[in-house]
Amino acid sequence: MKLKIVSLILGVVAMVQVGAAQNVAQLLPAQLEKDLAARASEVTEVTLTKSMLGFAAKFMDGKRHDDAAVKQLIEGLDGIYVREYEFDKPGQYGPEVVEQVRQAVSTSEWVPLVREQDRKHGETTEVLMKVVNGENRGMFILEAEPRELTIVLILGPVKMEDLGKLKHLSGLGALGAVSGAQHAAHGTHTGGSK
């Protein structure tokens, strides 16, 4: 009986971990990621799992002025995944790539905050929040431009008040602005398709 309970717990833990991993893999399958990286002139890839975030937090000991605010923000997060590709010329990725990424967050848990599609200029902008039982459990940003593709996935309880604190840190102004935006437009700020 005990063995069954332990197996069940281990199974649930494994499923949760696989679930987190799937989120990232679903966004950008490994092969697609490789293709994009091969075509891009500049690539920024950051994969920070829960354990990596915890490890990094240990080294934010307050010696630098922004350590405390960043530490507070990342504590409790399940992961931060960032992919940023810059291309020398447009047309290095098709709309199907954007669609594939969008599909991965097309579940009822993901609530759109901002959705704007500018067909004329070939730009797509999306900001979604993951809401589970009324609680904020993640944030997703997709910014697709002809020569740039940015995907940000933050899993876990994103503390908006902590994002606000980062506003005053060097180069992190907009993080603060989004906390205000979320309160102001908790529903959807959906831009029109032009």
Add this chain to the structure above:
Amino acid sequence: MSLEPMDRMDEFEQQLRTALVRQAAPEGLKQRILEARARRRASVGSPQSVWMRMAAGLLLAAVVGGGVLWKRHQEEQRGEAAREQVITALRVTNRALDNVEIKLAAHDTRDGEQEQRRTR
């Protein structure tokens, strides 16, 4: 013909008795043991031996201490790299949100202008 159990027991007792008969130690054994002990004590207490022990101890401490420091240094480097990654991720996030903000502002401006035109 095999022996009865009692006879076998007696035979065993006899063997045991023979084996346990007290025998005198070989001549000079005690002396040799005492001399060997004295030699060992003399070598343990010699200054050369003390220095060698101290050197071995220091070497061991240096190796262990060096290992601990190296591991800590490696850990700090990994921690610093992880910290840098967090900052990079937040910067990219910030940049993306900045762009979103700019686009929304432009969108709002356009909406405002259209509204003004309509009211005229």
